[in-house]
Amino acid sequence: MAENLIDEIKRRQLELLRHQRLYHADDAPEISDETYDQLARELEGLEARLEPTHPLKRQSPLGKVGSNPRSGFATVAHERPMLSLANIAGQASVNQFGERLASQLELKGSQAQGLRYAVDLKFDGLALSLRYRAGRLVMAATRGDGTLGEDVTANVEAARIVPLQVNENNSLGNEFEVRGEVFMARSDFKQLNADQQARGEKTFANPRNAAAGTMRQLDSSIAALRPLRFFAYALLGGSPGTAQQLSTHSQQLDALKRAGFPVCDIRCAEASIDQVIAFIDRAETARSDLDFDIDGVVVKLESLTLQEQLGYLARTPRFAVAYKWPSEQAMTRLVAIECQVGRTGAVTPVARLEPVRVGGVLVTNATLHNEGEIARKDLWLGDTVWVRRAGDVIPEVVAAVPELRPKDAQRFVMPRHCPVCKGVLERPAEEAVWRCVSGFSCSAQRVQALLHFAHRRAMNIEGLGDRLAEQLVERGMVRHLADLYKLTEVDLLKVDRMGLKLARKLLDEIANSRTAGLARFIFGLGIRHVGEKTAKDLALFFGSFDALRKASLEQLTQAPDVGPVVAQSILGFLSTPALLAELDLLLECVNLQNSASQQAEGVAVNGPPSLFFGKTVVLTGELQSYSREQAQAIIESLGGRVTGSVSKRTDFVLAGQNAGSKLDKANSLGVTVIDEESFLGALKPTERDNELFNKL
Ligand SMILES: [Zn+2]
Numbered sequence: 001m002a003e004n005l006i007d008e009i010k011r012r013q014l015e016l017l018r019h020q021r022l023y024h025a026d027d028a029p030e031i032s033d034e035t036y037d038q039l040a041r042e043l044e045g046l047e048a049r050l051e052p053t054h055p056l057k058r059q060s061p062l063g064k065v066g067s068n069p070r071s072g073f074a075t076v077a078h079e080r081p082m083l084s085l086a087n088i089a090g091q092a093s094v095n096q097f098g099e100r101l102a103s104q105l106e107l108k109g110s111q112a113q114g115l116r117y118a119v120d121l122k123f124d125g126l127a128l129s130l131r132y133r134a135g136r137l138v139m140a141a142t143r144g145d146g147t148l149g150e151d152v153t154a155n156v157e158a159a160r161i162v163p164l165q166v167n168e169n170n171s172l173g174n175e176f177e178v179r180g181e182v183f184m185a186r187s188d189f190k191q192l193n194a195d196q197q198a199r200g201e202k203t204f205a206n207p208r209n210a211a212a213g214t215m216r217q218l219d220s221s222i223a224a225l226r227p228l229r230f231f232a233y234a235l236l237g238g239s240p241g242t243a244q245q246l247s248t249h250s251q252q253l254d255a256l257k258r259a260g261f262p263v264c265d266i267r268c269a270e271a272s273i274d275q276v277i278a279f280i281d282r283a284e285t286a287r288s289d290l291d292f293d294i295d296g297v298v299v300k301l302e303s304l305t306l307q308e309q310l311g312y313l314a315r316t317p318r319f320a321v322a323y324k325w326p327s328e329q330a331m332t333r334l335v336a337i338e339c340q341v342g343r344t345g346a347v348t349p350v351a352r353l354e355p356v357r358v359g360g361v362l363v364t365n366a367t368l369h370n371e372g373e374i375a376r377k378d379l380w381l382g383d384t385v386w387v388r389r390a391g392d393v394i395p396e397v398v399a400a401v402p403e404l405r406p407k408d409a410q411r412f413v414m415p416r417h418c419p420v421c422k423g424v425l426e427r428p429a430e431e432a433v434w435r436c437v438s439g440f441s442c443s444a445q446r447v448q449a450l451l452h453f454a455h456r457r458a459m460n461i462e463g464l465g466d467r468l469a470e471q472l473v474e475r476g477m478v479r480h481l482a483d484l485y486k487l488t489e490v491d492l493l494k495v496d497r498m499g500l501k502l503a504r505k506l507l508d509e510i511a512n513s514r515t516a517g518l519a520r521f522i523f524g525l526g527i528r529h530v531g532e533k534t535a536k537d538l539a540l541f542f543g544s545f546d547a548l549r550k551a552s553l554e555q556l557t558q559a560p561d562v563g564p565v566v567a568q569s570i571l572g573f574l575s576t577p578a579l580l581a582e583l584d585l586l587l588e589c590v591n592l593q594n595s596a597s598q599q600a601e602g603v604a605v606n607g608p609p610s611l612f613f614g615k616t617v618v619l620t621g622e623l624q625s626y627s628r629e630q631a632q633a634i635i636e637s638l639g640g641r642v643t644g645s646v647s648k649r650t651d652f653v654l655a656g657q658n659a660g661s662k663l664d665k666a667n668s669l670g671v672t673v674i675d676e677e678s679f680l681g682a683l684k685p686t687e688r689d690n691e692l693f694n695k696l
Pocket of ligand 1: 325420423445
C-alpha cells in the first residue's frame with residue numbers, strides 16, 4: 001500500500017480529531033459544519049481504500065459521534081446510546097427516505113402512501129439526556145461521544161430550564177428519559193454578548209457556542225445567570241401501562257408538554273411525504289425570522305411500533321433523518337478592509353473576505369458599517385472571522401477569532417482622506433460615520449448622485465446603470481447632473497460597449513425624464529433624509545419647486561412628516577452654494593410644470609387648490625355617502641393626506657356618525673372638525689366627486 005496514502009490518512013485523522021475536540025469539548029469550532037462534513041467525507045473516501053482490518057481504520061475518528069468528555073465533569077454512561085441521524089438534503093432525498101422506509105417495511109401502493117411522519121425543527125444547541133426516577137430529575141448528561149457523556153445535572157438544575165419534578169398525574173410513567181436541546185435565543189444571545197463586552201469578558205461567536213459553553217461551566221452559578229432555554233424532542237422508556245398509551249412520536253411530545261416540558265410548537269404531526277416537504281419549505285422561509293437558530297428539521301416515522309420494527313443501523317436509527325440546510329455561519333479570513341464612498345459622502349468600510357460559502361451562497365464581501373463597529377468587534381486585517389448570512393440579509397462579519405490571529409495581523413486604521421478624491425473626511429461628534437465633504441467634486445459621489453437621480457423611483461432613466469455612470473463621470477462627460485441632458489449620440493458612442501441603438505434609446509429615456517414630475521425630481525436630488533415618500537409629501541404640500549426653495553424652517557416643518565432633522569437637511573442642501581449651482585443648471589433642463597406627470601403623481605392641477613390641498617385629515621365615524629376608503633382616496637386625490645391619529649398637526653377631522661375618541665381629541669386640541677355635509681360641500685366646486693367615485 002502506498003506509503004503516502006497512509007501518511008495522508010494519519011494526517012487527516014489528526015486534523016479531524018482536532019476539529020471534533022474544538023467543536024464538542026472546547027465550544028470553539030474553527031470551521032463550519034459544512035467544511036467539517038466535507039473533511040469527513042474526504043477521509044471516509046481515503047479510508048475506504050484501506051484493508052478492512054487495517055489498524056488505522058480502528059482508530060479513525062469517523063463515526064465517533066461526539067467527543068471525549070471534558071475533564072472536570074463526572075462521566076456518565078448513557079442507558080441508551082445517543083445516536084446521530086443520517087443527513088439528507090434536497091426534496092428528492094425526502095421522497096427517497098419515504099420509499100426506503102416503505103420498502104424496508106414491505107409496504108406497497110396505498111399502504112406505503114399511508115405512512116405518516118412527524119417533523120420537528122432541528123435546534124442548533126447542545127443535546128441533553130435527562131433521566132427521571134419517581135418523577136424527579138436524577139441525571140442530566142451531554143451527548144459526549146454518544147456512549148459516555150458529561151454529568152451536567154447541577155447546571156441543568158441551576159438553569160431551571162426543565163421541570164425538576166413532574167407531578168404524578170402524567171402519562172410519562174415513573175421512570176423515563178427525555179432528550180432535547182439546550183440553546184440560547186438570538187435576542188438573549190445578543191444581550192449576553194453586549195453584557196460580556198461591557199464587562200470586558202469573552203464574547204461568543206454564535207448562540208450555540210454560548211449555550212454549550214455555559215452548560216459546560218463547572219461553576220453552576222453561571223448557568224443560573226445566563227438565559228438558557230430548552231426544547232424537548234424525544235421521550236424514551238416510560239413505565240409500562242402508562243407510556244403504552246402513547247403510540248406516536250407526536251403523542252409523546254404532547255405528553256411531555258402536558259407534563260411541563262418546553263416543546264416547540266412549530267412542528268408537524270401525522271404528515272404525508274408531501275406535507276413533510278411543504279413543512280420543510282415553510283420552515284426554511286421562516287428560519288431567519290425565528291428567535292432561535294435551527295439548521296434543519298428532523299423527519300421521523302410517527303408510529304412507535306414501526307420505529308421499533310425498523311430498528312437501528314450501527315450508529316443511526318433507520319426511522320429518522322436530519323434534513324439539513326446550508327449553514328448560515330462560516331469561518332473565513334479577513335483579507336482587507338476597503339472604504340467605499342456613498343452618495344452622501346459617507347465612507348463605509350467593507351470587508352474583503354477569502355471566498356466562503358454561507359447559507360448556500362459564495363460570499364466575498366461584507367459590510368462593516370463604520371469605524372466604531374470594527375473597533376467594537378476588534379477586527380484585525382488577517383484575522384479569521386465568522387461570517388453570517390441569514391435569509392436575504394446582507395452578509396455580516398459577526399466576530400473575530402482572536403485565538404487564531406496571525407502574528408502579522410494589523411489593526412485597521414480609518415483613513416482621514418477620501419479614498420477617491422483625496423478630500424478631507426469629517427465626522428460630526430455625535431455621528432458614527434466619516435464623510436467626504438467634497439460633494440459633487442468627488443467623483444465617487446458624482447457617480448452615486450447620478451445613479452440616484454436616474455433611479456427607477458426618481459427620474460426613471462432606464463439603462464443608466466453602474467458601469468455607464470462610472471464611465472460618464474470618469475470621462476468627464478458628466479461634471480454636473482445637468483450635463484446628462486447635454487449628452488449627444490457622438491458622446492455616448494465613445495463609451496465602452498455602446499451601440500447606436502442603445503445610445504438612441506438612452507437619449508430618449510433621458511429626454512423623457514425631463515417631465516418626470518416634481519416629486520420624482522425632489523427625490524432624485526438625493527437630499528439626506530428625503531426619501532421617496534417625503535419627496536411626494538413635499539411635492540404635494542408645496543406644489544412647486546420654487547415654493548419649496550423659498551420655504552423657511554417653520555414652513556418646512558408644517559409639511560406632513562417633516563421634522564426638524566429633515567427640514568434642516570433640506571435647508572442645508574438649499575443653502576450650499578455648490579449644490580445650488582447644480583440645481584440651477586438642472587432646473588433649466590427639466591419641466592416640473594408638466595400637468596400630465598403631475599396628474600400621475602396625484603396632484604390636483606385643475607383650478608384653485610381644494611380645501612384639502614396640502615392638509616392633514618383624520619377620518620372618524622361612518623359617512624353615509626362614501627366608505628372610509630373612498631373618502632380617503634378622494635381627499636388624497638385633492639392633494640390632502642389622511643392619517644390615523646389626531647395630533648396638533650392635524651388640519652381637519654372629518655367626523656361621520658358614531659364618531660369616537662378621535663373626535664373628543666380633536667375638540668380638546670382645538671382641531672377644526674367638519675361633518676359629512678361640509679365635506680360634500682367642499683367637494684362640489686371641483687365637480688370631481690362623481691368622476692372619482694366611478695374610478696374607485
Ligand atoms: Zn471624495
